[in-house]
Every structure is written in C-alpha cells, then in structure tokens.
Amino acid sequence: MTPTLFGRIQTRIIMMATLGVIWTAIIGPVLPRPSVDGESISLGNMYKALYLAVVVVTVVGVVWELIYHWIQQYRWEKDWPTIYGLVVAINEGIVAYLILNAGLFWDERPPGQSFPLPAFLIMFVTLWLIIWAFTNGPMQILSLRWRFRGGRFDPNW
C-alpha cells in the first residue's frame, strides 16, 4: 500500500466504524467472560468493554498513524509494506491493552479485576486480521479509487 497521512487516518476510522463495529457485535457473545463473585458478567457489560476497546484502538491509532507516516518518509518507495501492516498489531495491541487496563478515560474493568485479557486478545487479533485482509485487496472492489488516492475516501482526486 502507498498511503498518505490523511488516507491512513480516514481508512483507520472508516474500517473501525464499519468492520470494527460489526465484528465486535458478532464475536462478543462467544468471547470468554470474566466472572464477578462466581458469576459471569452480563453481555451488556461485555459489549461496553469491547466497544471501549474499539474506540481506544481507533483514537490511539490516529497517533500511531502519525508515527508510521514519519517512518514511511525514510522509505524510498514511500510505501507501507504488507508485512508492516501485520507487525504493528503487536505494538498497537500492547499499548491499547495498557490504556484499557489502566482505566484511563472510561473504566470498563470488572470490579477488582484487570481488563479481560483473553477476550481482548481474541477480539483484537481477529479484528486486525480481518481489516488487514480487507484493506489488502477487497477494499479496491468497493472503492475503485481508494488505492490511487493513498487510502482517502473523500471524493477529490
């Protein structure tokens, strides 16, 4: 891919707002739920925690995109290799989890527990793979001009 900075940010937000929201809704009920006083937390609370994760990955992701864009400047081709798109899941996942577990902004940790790690991991990794696979091909079917516009969706060439 050869994203521009605005292309990166637009693609990130639109992917999370569509695939992110849909996939989280689908996978939510089957993720392992933490127990409080011997009872699993409700699906509602589970969704609250998961959608908070979606928001954090989106918002913090914009900052990440600034860093990636800066790294990209040191590449002659000004591209973003396919494999980088996977590798950065590691740093992003770790930072997103640390933020969620610190209870910054909103606190969706079950009382007295850390943010549910297994559920976060499964959801984050599967969602990442879906978005990565989608933006590396099928996206071009839906938006013919996307690849020529550096990942932007706005109608200007």
Added chain:
Amino acid sequence: MELTQQLLEMPEWSDDDIVRHQLPIVDTPFVSVGGGMGSLAMVDTLRIAGQPVESLTVLAENAIPSETYEHLANNSQIPRHERLRSDSSSTMDCIWGWPGYALREAVADKKIGPAATVFAEPILANYYTPKAGQVYESVRREATRIGWDRMLRTGIVRTVRRRREGGYFVIHTPADQSGAVPGGPKQRVVYRCHHIHLAVGYPGVKMLGDLQAYREEHQDWRRVVNAYEPHLHAYEEMLRRPCTVVVRGSGIVASRVLQRMIDDRDQRGAQTRIIHLFRNYPDGPQGDKATFRRPVLAGWAKQGFNFPKAAWGGQLRNDLESLEGDERSKFIDAMGGTNTAPRKDWEEQLERGAREGFYRQLIGTVKSVVPAEGNAGIRTVIADRQGGESFLDADFIIDATGLEAGIEEHRVLRDLLQYGGARKNVKGRLDVERDFTVRGTQSGTGRLYASGSITLGGYYAGVDSFLGLHYAALRIADSLAENGFGKKIGPLRSTSQWWKWARNKPI
C-alpha cells in the same frame, strides 16, 4: 475521392467539408485510437461504467491489444515464460487490481510461493512480478469478455481534426481495402465522434546519437542493434563463436539483455565477453536527503519499479500533482531516471562475471563509433574521466538505453501539434491536464484525452505502466462523466461489475 491538400491544411472541418470530399461518415460517440494496452484500459473502464459496445470504437493496427507490447517485450528478451517488471496488483485485465497476479498464480499452480512473496515483499523477498504470458492470457480473456472485437476497426488512423460544430473527425484507412478502386485513391472512412482518446504508444525507438551516426554512415544495422528492435541474430552468433559485446545503458532492459547473454554462457556454452559501458556511474546512493535516498549497487540504481511505488497512488503522486514546469520535470527524473529492479539472480550473475572476467564495467563518454581496423568489428572511441582516450573493439554493440523518438514522429500527433491546438510539455510530450485532457484541443463540448508514454512529463509519473494506464482510464472516465458521457463508477456498480468479472461473465 481523395483527401485534398486544401482540406488537410484547414485547422477545423465542418460536416460540409467532409460531404464535399465524398468521404463516408460513421457516427460514434467515443473513439479510442491505438488499440493497445492503453485503449483496452480505457474501453474496459467505460464498458464497466455502463457504456454499450455501440458507443465505443477502437481504431487499431493490430487485432489483439497485447500484440505490440508482446513484440517489444520479446525484443527486449522477455518471452512469455519470463517475468515482467510489474506489480502483482497491476492487473491489466482487472481494473480493481484484486485478486492480483500473485494470488492467481498461487491458486493455478497450487503453490504458496507467489502469495508468500507478496506478503513478504519488499522486506523479506524481492517484489513479486507476473510472467509475461500470464498477463497476455488475462488480457485476451478480458478483451473477449467486454466485446473488444465488436468495437474494433483495424487499419491506420490518418488524421484527427476538430469539427466546427463540436467534437472531432477521425480519418481512418481501413485495413480491408477491398472496396477501393484498383490504382485509385485509398478507401477511407471518417468517424465523427464527440470525444477522443489517444493511446498510440511509443512513437518509435531512438538510438544513441553516435550509434545512429555509425549505422547510417556504414549502413551496418547488424552489429549495432537496439534492444527494443529484433536482434536475435546477435545472440545466435554469440552461440556460434566467442564474441565481445558492448552494452550501453543501465536500466531494466540492460539487465535483461545481460541476463540473456549470461544465461547463454551458463546453459548453452556461449563464450561471450561483455563490456558494460557507463556514461554516468553512480557510486553512492542517489537523492539529496535521508528521506529521499535510492540505493545503488555496483553502478546500478535499484528500485522495484520504474518509479517509487507511491508515485502511482500515494504521497509522491500528490507531490507531483502540485508541481509545474521545470520543477515537475526534475522531480520525475529524480524519482525515475535510469534504474533497474533489485533481483538476486541478476546480482549473482554480474558478481560472478566480474570475478571470472567475462563481465567488465567501464566508465567513459563515447567520442565516436567506427569500423575496427582490419574489419574485425566495431570500435568505440572513448574519452575517460581523466581526459585520456581509449578504444574498445567489439563484435556487437547493444543499445539498451531505451531512448524514445519525439512525439512528432507520429503522424497523428504531429498533426495535432500543427492544427489541433495541442502543445508539448516540459518533457516534449503531449501537454495534458491532471485528468489527461490534452490542453488546447477542446472542441465545443468535445474533449480529447491521451494516456500512456506520450503523456510523460505531465502530473502523473507512471503513465507508461499497466497501473498508470488504469489510473488514466479512470480519471478520463470520471472527466467524461462530468462532461455528460456516462456515469462515474460508484461502490455498488463497482462491486456488481467485479462479481461479473470474477465469473468471466460477458458484458
């Protein structure tokens, strides 16, 4: 009746002018002149956007869109089984670019290799590139699917001229002259259209000045050859007897020619000695800052494709679009210029050649090329960097610099410059807008567009590539839609059309 000088000297024609000359008129809303890969990309996009075959006419010399490309690729030593220098997602048969050639090759051959390469490139592997034959096959399939033959009229385009009432006339000399009077004027057809697209490819190949001078003076077209022209006789002679060959140029075609000669040494017992003559020898990375630096290896500037990838659709495309004049020309040169692809097999061959002495690099400026004493071959007289003079005798000289002739070598383009209002850009090619409208050629509400190598020097660098042809086609289709010809392809149409493409369903 024949075309008259008087008619040919009028910058604009009216319907009456044509009728007076008794030339048959065929009405068609849109004409694409060329019939190669550029025309295919154009009419493919318009067909997918919803245009019926009746609205589109392709005027071509050849019946198959990949024919000229294959001819040039064969000459430059890329037969069907060898790989092009083209990205997996630059799919000539599929305007969406997915699935790419790598994924298709992996599925067809039941091998993970090509797909894995795309995943790892360019970090852990060299760029995947498709086999030439795979591209031609895909082109044939897509041309059939969109009804290419029903849009195609073979022959030669003589002239494109503005029509006084708006739109354009195209004078066409059909390949089939069976209706012409024997000994009389050629049979012609005039296409009266609203919009025109020109994708006529290279106006012609050009030799280096000193080689051209030698060829003409000594009438020797056998020993001094251009890599884009047929020159198989040279390789055949290298197999028959030990030859010394001078190679000029250090771009992708030079790489390919060297590979051919060294493959013949390795596999078929040739004893060829190669002298590779550089005029400019980069001995360090190119570029003026840390964020603009191209690697150089042993005199070869290396990058995956002829421009950095982002020139086709990333930040470099944006940068170039904002530049004018000389700045634009310089930026195109800095991103492109002479360069070749990093390929481990080529690097291994050249390292081994240098070690074993059959491949030697020399730096110098050629002063002249003359027959060698005793008629043993051709002598290249060189001025070296210290001002000294030396000479090289060789059996063949291969010009792989890839120089292109000026656009006025093409009759239709020369005519457009003279009568059609077209101008040349900073690189001497056709001056086009960002949407590939040829500046100065508007005719009423009609528009004249151009794509491909004749537009190099404009706001888009990769014009002479598969992906560049698709980019141009899409920009032109959008511009046509704004001018009332068809509709822009939106997400729903795009998706439903892709589904038809995937099932190879004719449209």
